[in-house]
Amino acid sequence: MSVVLTVEPLTAEAFAPFGDVIEASDSTRHFPINGGNTERFHDLMTIATDPQGHAIVSIFRGQPRSLPFALVMLERHPKGSQAFMPLSGRPYLVAVARPGEGVSVADVRVFLARGDQGVNYAPGTWHHPLLALHAVSDFLVIDRAGPGGNCDEIVLAPQGVIPA
Ligand SMILES: NC(=O)N[C@@H](O)C(=O)O
Numbered sequence: 358m359s360v361v362l363t364v365e366p367l368t369a370e371a372f373a374p375f376g377d378v379i380e381a382s383d384s385t386r387h388f389p390i391n392g393g394n395t396e397r398f399h400d401l402m403t404i405a406t407d408p409q410g411h412a413i414v415s416i417f418r419g420q421p422r423s424l425p426f427a428l429v430m431l432e433r434h435p436k437g438s439q440a441f442m443p444l445s446g447r448p449y450l451v452a453v454a455r456p457g458e459g460v461s462v463a464d465v466r467v468f469l470a471r472g473d474q475g476v477n478y479a480p481g482t483w484h485h486p487l488l489a490l491h492a493v494s495d496f497l498v499i500d501r502a503g504p505g506g507n508c509d510e511i512v513l514a515p516q517g518v519i520p521a
Pocket residue numbers: 432439484485486487
């Protein structure tokens with residue numbers, strides 16, 4: 358038994374319950390700097406860690422997923438946020454569910470992100486690990502390092518299916 362999921366375009370408004378969208382959008386706060394040579398799209402996301410942790414920057418090189426794709430699990434990072442910013446310019450998928458307990462496939466929302474949109478999962482937001490598409494894709498990742506575990510997993514039963 359599985360549930361076919363609907364893929365939505367990624368917008369800041371739709372993603373607000375799960376975290377931030379990182380994009381150079383006219384709807385974000387932006388202003389010229391460097392004598393007008395550069396436009397600064399300012400303060401686009403909230404980087405959160407617990408007091409014992411600290412933010413780190415990594416690069417994830419993701420293998421492309423094949424569609425249809427079965428969502429059999431989700432994970433969350435309760436101690437900190439986790440941001441993905443595409444470096445390869447390709448679209449990718451984001452599967453998320455609200456923070457909290459008792460999450461099921463009925464809570465899952467799937468977004469198609471453009472290659473110029475990043476996402477920042479708020480602490481505790483359930484999500485599927487990186488879902489790159491079409492070709493090997495690099496992402497700049499900002500998340501939390503520090504003592505203690507920071508990755509809870511749940512099994513989705515029934516599973517979700519992201520259609521081709
Ligand atoms: N394991 C790891 O660092 N990556 C996951 O958290 C992910 O969301 O891709």
